[in-house]
Amino acid sequence: MSALEQNIFNSPLPVVAAGYVGPSLIPNEEAPWDEMNLPLKTDELVQKVMGQPMRRAGRFIKLVCCGALSCLRDVPKEKLAGKKVGIFLSTGLGNVDEILPFITQVFKHDGGFPSPNQFANSVSNAAAFFLAREAGVKGVVLTISEEELSFESSLWLAQTYLESAQIDLALVGGCDVFTPTVAESRERMNLTPDNSRLLPVGEGSSWLLLGGSKENNIGEILAVQFAPLEKDVSPVNSLPGMETKEKYFLPGFRVKEEQIDIWKNKNNWQIHDYLPHCGIHPVAAAFGIAHALRSKKAGYFLHHNHNASGRQAFVLAVTK
Numbered sequence: 001m002s003a004l005e006q007n008i009f010n011s012p013l014p015v016v017a018a019g020y021v022g023p024s025l026i027p028n029e030e031a032p033w034d035e036m037n038l039p040l041k042t043d044e045l046v047q048k049v050m051g052q053p054m055r056r057a058g059r060f061i062k063l064v065c066c067g068a069l070s071c072l073r074d075v076p077k078e079k080l081a082g083k084k085v086g087i088f089l090s091t092g093l094g095n096v097d098e099i100l101p102f103i104t105q106v107f108k109h110d111g112g113f114p115s116p117n118q119f120a121n122s123v124s125n126a127a128a129f130f131l132a133r134e135a136g137v138k139g140v141v142l143t144i145s146e147e148e149l150s151f152e153s154s155l156w157l158a159q160t161y162l163e164s165a166q167i168d169l170a171l172v173g174g175c176d177v178f179t180p181t182v183a184e185s186r187e188r189m190n191l192t193p194d195n196s197r198l199l200p201v202g203e204g205s206s207w208l209l210l211g212g213s214k215e216n217n218i219g220e221i222l223a224v225q226f227a228p229l230e231k232d233v234s235p236v237n238s239l240p241g242m243e244t245k246e247k248y249f250l251p252g253f254r255v256k257e258e259q260i261d262i263w264k265n266k267n268n269w270q271i272h273d274y275l276p277h278c279g280i281h282p283v284a285a286a287f288g289i290a291h292a293l294r295s296k297k298a299g300y301f302l303h304h305n306h307n308a309s310g311r312q313a314f315v316l317a318v319t320k
Contacts (some may be wrong), residue, residue: 012161012220013210015317016079018171018290019071020206021045021063021177022278027070028294037123038178042066049073050134054164057130062094064127064175065134067205071290072135072171075209083212086140086167088158089128090150090174093188093280097179110295127175139167146190148254148305149226150174152313155208162211173207174283189282190308196253201277206286208293212289219293220317229310245299245318247317248272252305253280272301285315295318 023038024031025045042062045053049066057065067088072080125143132141140161146153151174158170178201179185185201210221220297249269263269272295274288285303291306292301298319307313 005173011163012154012214012222013170014214014292014319015161015221015250016209016212016218017071017074017220018206018215018293019067019069019074020204020287020294021067021070022204022287022292023202027066030066030146033202033279035178035182035202035279036205038201039180054130058098060096060097060175060177061127061130061230063177063205064089066169067175068131068135068173068207071173071207076232077148079212080169082169084139084166085135085157085169086161087132087137087138088134088141088154088170088172089126089131090172090283090286091127091143091145091176092147092150093176093179094145095127096188097177098254100275111140129222135171137171139231145252147307147309148252148282148285148310149307149313151283151289152224152226152305152315155221155315156226158210158309159171159221159224165265167209167211169209171207172286173203174286176203176281176283178203178281179274191253191278191280196280197251197256197275199253199275200279201281202275202284203281204278204284204287206278206283206290208290217320219317221315221317223314223316225314225316227312227314229306229312230295246270246297247299248292248297248300248301250274250285250292250303252285252288252303254308255304261308285313289315290316293317295319304306 023033026042049069065078096252126142128141146152154172161167247269250272274291278287301317303315
């Protein structure tokens with residue numbers, strides 16, 4: 001029995017809805033973008049998704065809220081009424097746009113006094129609490145950061161809360177924003193030709209609403225698996241229906257081209273390469289899985305990535 005079989009959830013997690021905002025800042029659409037023009041202004045996005053400007057919120061917080069609300073807008077209100085919803089926000093870099101000016105003000109200019117807005121935006125869990133307020137959520141509100149495996153860690157944690165009935169639904173997402181310049185962003189994420197694919201740097205805020213009954217959902221999360229990079233962890237072909245359904249492999253940005261070729265030519269999985277639509281950012285996996293679940297492709301989806309330290313993660317999902 002493979003390691004992935006051992007980590008299949010006792011009860012698959014129904015995916016009620018999925019949504020994403022990529023570098024083009026157009027909800028749930030694959031509009032073209034260019035890393036040299038990032039970051040784009042968020043005013044139009046906020047107005048479109050929220051209907052009014054957000055006061056006292058930085059760019060990171062705006063993208064968190066807009067991405068999550070783009071997911072929730074597809075959910076009938078009666079599905080959320082009276083439910084205890086948990087928020088699990090994953091991020092690899094955090095609110096860098098607000099944290100850097102805050103640190104500069106305090107430590108580089110003889111102490112200084114940051115503004116209340118600077119301080120409020122720099123708090124690690126601020127974005128998740130802004131989202132809880134905007135979405136009317138009353139449940140656990142957590143921010144999880146595990147570098148480029150942050151989203152996978154959030155999925156695993158949300159599953160434990162759902163399984164123990166501490167919450168009814170879990171709003172699980174990932175957000176990382178582009179912080180100029182391109183060279184600094186690559187350095188911040190430790191991107192080199194040896195440890196990642198040569199793709200543009202991007203950003204995104206991507207979300208899944210999980211839990212509830214199995215009726216009227218768009219798919220299920222079947223497993224989240226972590227293992228050392230040197231350990232051979234591969235999907236099984238004995239899961240119910242796997243032999244008759246299409247199988248799609250989603251390569252993360254540290255999965256090299258030769259590994260992708262193995263999945264395509266040896267394992268006979270189709271490649272669902274989502275990264276051209278969102279670019280490299282630590283929680284790009286959230287975009288990839290949300291993108292796959294909204295793709296209308298029926299079958300199994302396996303996402304694979306690893307961090308620079310050599311820890312790998314798999315997420316197995318199935319669509320209807």
